[in-house]
Every structure is written in C-alpha cells, then in structure tokens.
Amino acid sequence: MTRKSVLLGGAAVMTALLPAAMANAQTADVIHWWTSGGESRAIGVFADAFEDAGGTWVDSAMVGGQAARASAMTRIAGGEPPTAMQWNIGVAVQQLAEEGLLRPLNDLAEAGNWTDNLPPLIVENATHDGNFYAVPVNIHADNWMWYSTAIFDEVGVEPPETWDDFFAVADQIQAAGYTPLALGGQPWQESLLFRTIIIAAGGRDYYRQVFVDHDVEAAGGPQMVEAFELFGRLRDYVDEGSPGRLWNEATMMVANNEAAIQIMGDWAKGEFNAAGLVAGEDYGCHMAPGTRDAYVLVVDVFTFPVLDEDDATAAQTMLAEIMMDPAHQVEFNRHKGALPARLDADAGAIDACAAIGEQIVSDPDAQLPNMALAFSNDVEGQVTDLVTEYWNDPSMTAEEAAERFSDIVANADS
Amino acid sequence: MVGALGRNLTSKAVLTPTIIAMTVCFYGCMAWTIYVSFTRSGMLPNYDLVGLAQYDRLWGDNRWHVSFANMFIFGVLFITGALALGTLLAVLIDTKVRMEGAFRTIFLYPLSMSFIVTGLAWRWFLDPTDGLQSFVRSLGWETFEFDWLVDRDMAIYTIVIAAIWQGSGLIMAIMLAGLRSIDRDVWKATKMDGIPTWRAYVSVILPQLQPLVITCVVLLAITVVKSFDLVVALTNGGPGFASDLPAKFVVDAAFERANIGQASAAAVMMLMAVIAALAPYFYLVRRRS
Known part of the structure; x- marks a missing residue:
C-alpha cells in the first residue's frame, strides 16, 4: 500500500517537473536544498553567473536535504535526471558513481588541474576508481x-x-x-x-x-x-x-x-x-x-547525472566550470558561511570566523x-x-x- | 441480442485498460515489494535473496517497534474519536438547531485543508513556547502546562487530536445525511411510546445507520494507513522518533537511508497489518451473503 503511494508520489513529482526536463540548449535544472536566507543568496551567485554566461537556470530547490536527495533519486529512477544535483561528499557519492549514474568529469578536472587545487581528503572522496565525479564548492x-x-x-x-x-x-x-x-x-x-x-x-x-x-x-x-x-x-x-x-x-x-x-x-x-x-x-x-x-569536514558537492542529449551535457560542463572558478567560490562562500573548496581561493578575505577556520583546517591532522x-x-x-x-x-x-x-x-x- | 453483446463488448473494452493498469500498478508493485523485501537491496534494488534477514533487522529496530505500535494507538483513537465526535455533531445539528447551515460549514471546513496545513496550524497552536501554553500563561495562569507536542509520551496524541479535528466533519456530514433519511413515522412512533429523544437516538435511530458507520470506518481506516503528511508537518516523528508512523519509517528508509530492503520489509508488515484488520470485515460480509 505504501509502496504504491511512494510510486505515485514519485510519478507526481516527475510530472510536475516534466516541463523543466524538456531542456533546450544550456538549460541547467539544478536540485539543491539551499532554501534559507543565506543559502539561497549563495546559490544565487552560481545562478547569476550561469545566466550571465547565456544559460537558463531552472531552480529545483527542495526544503531539506532528505527531500532533495529523494527527488533526485526519483527523477533518475524515472529517467528524467536533473542537470546537476547537490550532495554531501561521502560514501553515498561513491555508491552513485559505482552504480554508473554519474558523469565522469576527468576532462574538466585535468584541464583545471583540480587535483592540485583541492585538499587531498576531498580529492580522495570526490573520485572513484580514479575518475572525478563531483564538483566540491565549499568546506564546512x-x-x-x-x-x-x-x-x-x-x-x-x-x-x-x-x-x-x-x-x-x-x-x-x-x-x-x-x-x-x-x-x-x-x-x-x-x-x-x-x-x-x-x-x-x-x-x-x-x-x-x-x-x-x-x-x-x-x-x-x-x-x-x-x-x-x-x-x-x-x-x-x-x-x-x-x-x-x-x-x-x-x-x-x-x-x-x-x-x-x-x-x-x-x-x-x-x-x-x-x-x-x-x-x-x-x-x-x-x-x-x-x-x-x-x-x-562537511563538503557540499554537485554531481552530474549521465545525460543523453549533447546540449544537456554541454550545460553540465558550463555549470561545472562556473562552480570551480575560484572567484565564484569566494563569492558563494561569503553568503554560505563556508571556506572555498579550492585552496587557491582567498578565504581570509571573507570574515573573522573564516580566518579562524582557515587556520585550523590548514593542519592536515585536524x-x-x-x-x-x-x-x-x-x-x-x-x-x-x-x-x-x-x-x-x-x-x-x-x-x-x-x-x-x-x-x-x-x-x-x- | 447483438446490441446487448455490443454494449457488453464496449464496456469490456473500456474497462480492460483500467483492469490492466490496476493489476500492473497495484498488484504488480505489491508483488515486487514483497519480493524485494527478501533481498539484500540497498540504494537500488538488488535481487540476491537473503531470506528473512530484512525482517530480522526490522523487528530488532526500536524505531520500528515504536512506529508500528503508534499505528494502532493512532488508528483506534482516531477512528473511535472521529466517529463519536462526528456522530454527536450530526445528532446535535439534527435536533433542529438555529443556523444549521453555518454549523455544517464550520465543521466541514477543516476537511477542505490538506494534512500539511492542518499539521502546521496545530504545530504552531501546540508549540509550548509560542502557542496555547504561552498564551494562557501570558493571561496570568503561570503554571498552565500543555506541552504534549514536545513530550515523547504524549506526542502521538497530538496527531490524534489534529486528525480528529480534520476528520470528524466528514463523519458528521455522512451521519447527518443518514439521520435525515430516517422515516418520519419512526419518530412519530417513538414520540407516541413516550421514549425520550436521547434514548430514541441510541436504541432506535443510530442502529439503523449501521451501513453508514461501516462506510465511515473504512474511510477513516484508509486515512490511518496513509497518514504520512500529518506526522511530517506536525511533529516530524519527534521528539526523537516517539510519534513516528510506519508510512514515515518506510519513506525514510527508502530515500534518506537508501535502504530499499528495509523499506520494503516495513511496507510488507504494514500490508499484513491492514489485511489482519480487514479480515474480520470480509469474513462478516461473506457470511452475510
């Protein structure tokens, strides 16, 4: 009985989101759970940058990480995956990668030299079998x-x-x-x-x-x-x-x-x-x-489901590059309250708390x-x-x- | 003859897709769920059979015990409460009160709201720091206490209260319709015999409405099993998991915890509970026919 209502609920979610999924060139349909005042301003940094670059941002914000992850899983299971979905880095991302649901980002990672610009613990967890599967945007x-x-x-x-x-x-x-x-x-x-x-x-x-x-x-x-x-x-x-x-x-x-x-x-x-x-x-x-x-460490990442259409894949590439840009990461984290994931971004410029955090996190043992x-x-x-x-x-x-x-x-x- | 067959064919043709859809979506999914509950499925379905391992773990889980027990507490109290209150309201309105239409509208209004709205409204009302308790205290009754929402032993009863508030209007409407359909001669007869009005209701009128009562119970029972949104909005299962219900347990296990095996096992247990609750009813129906 409940199984049925769960499936029906999933179907309802999918139907509601269908227009968004019928993507044209460079439309990014992004699932995330950043809905509070500070958070929505933060994600707005990426959304604005994406629109300035000529794309269309479709905001699929959900209240709460649980609802967002459930929505993402339902849409993947239903064959209408989003362009990008927020996740917390960790075992779950590894499992998604192992199931073959995520797009490997090695070409971008090599071009942008991600391995040298991210802390080793993050690189280790954003990769699976040597492939990059997640774009880390902050360190909480x-x-x-x-x-x-x-x-x-x-x-x-x-x-x-x-x-x-x-x-x-x-x-x-x-x-x-x-x-x-x-x-x-x-x-x-x-x-x-x-x-x-x-x-x-x-x-x-x-x-x-x-x-x-x-x-x-x-x-x-x-x-x-x-x-x-x-x-x-x-x-x-x-x-x-x-x-x-x-x-x-x-x-x-x-x-x-x-x-x-x-x-x-x-x-x-x-x-x-x-x-x-x-x-x-x-x-x-x-x-x-x-x-x-x-x-x-709590690291928010965006993962990119495997998509069929070239247009949608191009939108993913554009979005990933915007999110990995050091300047965007500093601006994003000014609102979000975290440190930038990139080591070459200037965290000290953010505020007094970020300065304390940067000092402590710089010790790998911490x-x-x-x-x-x-x-x-x-x-x-x-x-x-x-x-x-x-x-x-x-x-x-x-x-x-x-x-x-x-x-x-x-x-x-x- | 041909016309009759044709009509028959048309209705068969029209019904077939519905029957197929019902079979596949409803019974198919049910069978799949039962099968998956015997596998080691995690984030995605996996078809390695592991026997009763999922059930073993489920029944070793305190949270499941609390959820399952809560379904019965909630079910019994909500069904009897909504039925009693709804019937009482119907009887009171039936005794020709003034402004009957206004009362009917007021009592039916809660039904037009979704459980999410009901849950949120009651959550604000019952919140000890901003709701009823702090309001009464601000009026001067400093020791007034009504903190069921945050009391792990009482939280489930706040869900019962909110659900009764929402559900009793519908029962009132159904029972009132039944009361109005009672033959005037029955009333005349009771008057002639000098039976007091309350006694007439209890012994003569209400027993005649038994089929309506069964309809109401079925409607309310469906609400019990599917009640997920009310818990999420009102207590979100808290404090801790004191007011959890099986439907919420299943959704949490399937999505938040990426454990389809546990979710399926829990869903199957819910199905068992529903079958166990409905069995006496089907037995009665069969015996009568």
Whole structure:
C-alpha cells in the first residue's frame, strides 16, 4: 500500500517537473536544498553567473536535504535526471558513481588541474576508481560553536573552551534568564551535537578509530560512555520548545540574544549574515567546546547525472566550470558561511570566523571526516536513531547506548 | 441480442485498460515489494535473496517497534474519536438547531485543508513556547502546562487530536445525511411510546445507520494507513522518533537511508497489518451473503 503511494508520489513529482526536463540548449535544472536566507543568496551567485554566461537556470530547490536527495533519486529512477544535483561528499557519492549514474568529469578536472587545487581528503572522496565525479564548492565544518556576545558580556563570563567550562557557566546563564544551549531538537541536529562531543570526550585520534577505522571495541569503549554521559547532562540546558525546531530557528535564538550558544556547522554563519550581524562583534564563533584542534569536514558537492542529449551535457560542463572558478567560490562562500573548496581561493578575505577556520583546517591532522564520509546513509541513519532515542529517553543508560553504538559499527561493513 | 453483446463488448473494452493498469500498478508493485523485501537491496534494488534477514533487522529496530505500535494507538483513537465526535455533531445539528447551515460549514471546513496545513496550524497552536501554553500563561495562569507536542509520551496524541479535528466533519456530514433519511413515522412512533429523544437516538435511530458507520470506518481506516503528511508537518516523528508512523519509517528508509530492503520489509508488515484488520470485515460480509 505504501509502496504504491511512494510510486505515485514519485510519478507526481516527475510530472510536475516534466516541463523543466524538456531542456533546450544550456538549460541547467539544478536540485539543491539551499532554501534559507543565506543559502539561497549563495546559490544565487552560481545562478547569476550561469545566466550571465547565456544559460537558463531552472531552480529545483527542495526544503531539506532528505527531500532533495529523494527527488533526485526519483527523477533518475524515472529517467528524467536533473542537470546537476547537490550532495554531501561521502560514501553515498561513491555508491552513485559505482552504480554508473554519474558523469565522469576527468576532462574538466585535468584541464583545471583540480587535483592540485583541492585538499587531498576531498580529492580522495570526490573520485572513484580514479575518475572525478563531483564538483566540491565549499568546506564546512560540523563542529562550530556560535555564541551571543551580548549574553556573555551581560553575565560576565567567557565563552566555553571545554564542556567543563560550559557546565561552570551554564547555570549562571540560565539564572540570568537565557537558554544556555540553543538546540533544534531534530534527530540530525542532536546527532551533530553528539559527534562533536565524541571528539571532546575521546580526542581526535579516538574519533578516527571509530569513524575511519570502524573499530568496534573503541566504539563501545569508555570514551563513548563518557560522551553519552556528557551529552545526557546537556538536557537540562535546553529550552522546552526544542523538539522539532529547525536549525536556523535555533540560530536565530542566538542572533536575537535569547540563547547563549549553538553548536552547528558554519552554514549557521549565513543566517547571522542575512540578519545583518557582524562576525566577532554582534556574535562570536569558535570551534565547539573541546574540539579546537579539529575540523570535521562537511563538503557540499554537485554531481552530474549521465545525460543523453549533447546540449544537456554541454550545460553540465558550463555549470561545472562556473562552480570551480575560484572567484565564484569566494563569492558563494561569503553568503554560505563556508571556506572555498579550492585552496587557491582567498578565504581570509571573507570574515573573522573564516580566518579562524582557515587556520585550523590548514593542519592536515585536524581534518576529520564527518558522518557522510565515514559511513553509508543507512548506518548514519541507525546512529541518528540511537542518538535521538538516547537524548529523548533519559532512562537509557550511557553504557547501554555505547554498547548499541558498538553493535552498529560492528554491522556497518557487513 | 447483438446490441446487448455490443454494449457488453464496449464496456469490456473500456474497462480492460483500467483492469490492466490496476493489476500492473497495484498488484504488480505489491508483488515486487514483497519480493524485494527478501533481498539484500540497498540504494537500488538488488535481487540476491537473503531470506528473512530484512525482517530480522526490522523487528530488532526500536524505531520500528515504536512506529508500528503508534499505528494502532493512532488508528483506534482516531477512528473511535472521529466517529463519536462526528456522530454527536450530526445528532446535535439534527435536533433542529438555529443556523444549521453555518454549523455544517464550520465543521466541514477543516476537511477542505490538506494534512500539511492542518499539521502546521496545530504545530504552531501546540508549540509550548509560542502557542496555547504561552498564551494562557501570558493571561496570568503561570503554571498552565500543555506541552504534549514536545513530550515523547504524549506526542502521538497530538496527531490524534489534529486528525480528529480534520476528520470528524466528514463523519458528521455522512451521519447527518443518514439521520435525515430516517422515516418520519419512526419518530412519530417513538414520540407516541413516550421514549425520550436521547434514548430514541441510541436504541432506535443510530442502529439503523449501521451501513453508514461501516462506510465511515473504512474511510477513516484508509486515512490511518496513509497518514504520512500529518506526522511530517506536525511533529516530524519527534521528539526523537516517539510519534513516528510506519508510512514515515518506510519513506525514510527508502530515500534518506537508501535502504530499499528495509523499506520494503516495513511496507510488507504494514500490508499484513491492514489485511489482519480487514479480515474480520470480509469474513462478516461473506457470511452475510
């Protein structure tokens, strides 16, 4: 019954998008999930550049990465693939490439010398069997902390460098009438927060053991128990409106000086910018507590499905070149809040937060893979389920949660 | 004779494409889903059979247990709630209230909205920090608490409330039509016997509307199984996955998690649940005929 409704839904989506798919020369139908204020301004940089070059931009924005990826998969399965689709670099892109759904971009990569101009970790993950399949446009990090300078000034304490610091000041912040931690209580946001806590509790080498080596014993070890315990203590510092809140709504709590800090990827900076606030003055930024030596890479890429028509392929080539242009990447990331993926683009020019980020990410040891780089979507989903279950069920013990984490890792590669 | 055969042929010819489409799209997809649920399919279908492995994993998953149980909680409460409220409204209107048309319109209005709109409206209304709770508190009742939306034990009931609000208008319309079709003589007879009005409704009038009740139950049951949009808009399955329903579980597994095998296994379990729920009804129908 549900299968049927899913298929019908897919058919409805396809029918709705048919006019866009009947592409003429140099029409780019782009699926992405950048819909918030800062994000849509960022994608607008590419759209404007594409139109200035004579193309037509068809914006197939979806609300939320899940809906966008579902729409992309449905359209590929239905034989009407988009010109380009946004994805997060990682195992999923490798799987798409392995299925032969993506166009190899080797000719462009060689002409533009992509291998030398991108960080090695990105090159490794944007390629499959030696072929380039993805155009990386930015480097985000998961483990950023955003704070309200006004609240910290008023309470008279310093922004926390570690979680011990946080617990030391959180009660004072709460007593002053503010929410210490702005959390959007959606499973992926809870999971993001928890992953930064794993680094804080176990250190980046421990994080690598779990997320790179998939070490089953480490995944259930004392560091994981400690991380879950620490995570559980944070329940007292979140307001009751948290469940279901969107990440940008949580960001606005910090921007409006209602909440002291938010742990969120640096796409949050786009929201502060859109609200007209200045980094380092109206709001502060640094890496999340306990993770000042780590940069958990989240890389947005565009992938290009295999298309039959030459016109459509030409549009893909034009779009890929625009997206890889250093000047466009700097301009794009000014709105997006990230660092340019290209090493030869001038990130320092963006703002104070980008300067901090650039300094930390320049150390190759600080570069850690995020969830999408470490595990398949399926395993990521199981971890997210576990983390959200633990967060919402105070009766679950940290030991039990750590044991289940270890089970998930044990079954990850089977 | 020829004319009759011709008419017959025409209707057969007209119906054939529909029957083929039904068979292929509906039963074909169902068979495919059942088959895929026994394979190791991931992001794309894969036809290596792995026995019951997908079901094994599905029933080891806490989230699935919660979703599956929620379907029954939601189903029972929503169907009885909407039926009771809809019937009550119909009876009240049937007793010749003033401005009957206005009431009918008001109660039917929610039905004209999509579940997405219903879900969003109720989400704002029930949000403890901007909705009803903060409104009542701002009026001076500081300790007023209504935070079901963010309470993992109660979140599923907010979905029940919103669904009843949306669904009971339709039940009212159907039941009211039934009540109006009752012969006036029946009413005269009950009046003559001195039966109180409420008793007449409970013992005489409503039992005659049994076929309509069955229609209503079927309509409501379909809503239960396909309710996906309401959950997405109202709680998105949260807090955590406390208010998840199987339909959402299936869509998440198929698309977000690129796990068609799990999605198919879950969809087959839903189908089983629907068959189990409908079996007594078909049994009754067969016995009666």
